[in-house]
Amino acid sequence: MSGGGGGGGSSHNYNQSQGRGYQQQQHNQYQRSNNNNNSFYNKSGAGGNASATDLAQALLPPGSAALLDLIDKRVLVLLRDGRLLVGILRSYDHFANLVFQDTVERIAAGDVFGGIDRGVFVVRGENVVMLGEVDGDVEDALPMREVPVEEALAMQRVELDIRRAKEAVEHPALHRGGFCVDFDPNDMY
Numbered sequence: 001m002s003g004g005g006g007g008g009g010s011s012h013n014y015n016q017s018q019g020r021g022y023q024q025q026q027h028n029q030y031q032r033s034n035n036n037n038n039s040f041y042n043k044s045g046a047g048g049n050a051s052a053t054d055l056a057q058a059l060l061p062p063g064s065a066a067l068l069d070l071i072d073k074r075v076l077v078l079l080r081d082g083r084l085l086v087g088i089l090r091s092y093d094h095f096a097n098l099v100f101q102d103t104v105e106r107i108a109a110g111d112v113f114g115g116i117d118r119g120v121f122v123v124r125g126e127n128v129v130m131l132g133e134v135d136g137d138v139e140d141a142l143p144m145r146e147v148p149v150e151e152a153l154a155m156q157r158v159e160l161d162i163r164r165a166k167e168a169v170e171h172p173a174l175h176r177g178g179f180c181v182d183f184d185p186n187d188m189y
Helices: 008-036 039-045 052-059 062-068 136-141 149-176
Strands: 074-079 084-092 098-109 112-123 128-133
Touching: 074 098, 084 112, 098 149, 112 149
Parallel strands: none
Antiparallel strands: 074 084, 074 128, 084 098, 098 112
């Protein structure tokens, strides 16, 4: 047996060349990502002024760097269970776990909304469906009015009862048609 191992010389050479191809592919991918995320090094090289944000964006993966722009801004997050939270994003980690300050759980029903103060709030990343910055000007222009939370909760219960009555009719028909309608009622994702 030549070439070591049990496969003969040709398979040994094939594995070595395949490994080199994979290494070259990984190196090329690394170079492309460095060229795309190297704004910090480009700015700091020739007398440029690089900020801490530039450094963080150069070192963090692209998804995490996007969250960096939202730090200390008022954001709205939709959770898998259907809750809406509005608060100031203070911190996050590589799992997209989020920490909010001055958080308000927003209860919306029809054209009204109310809020329940939640204070500091930690959200596990896997529960986030959507997250975005709140634009105060656009929020003020919305045709919704703020009401006491009890009124918003009462209206939300009425909407939920209407939706459940509608689903009680639709789900059996969908099931007979071969559609799966088995899901956890608390999981809106």
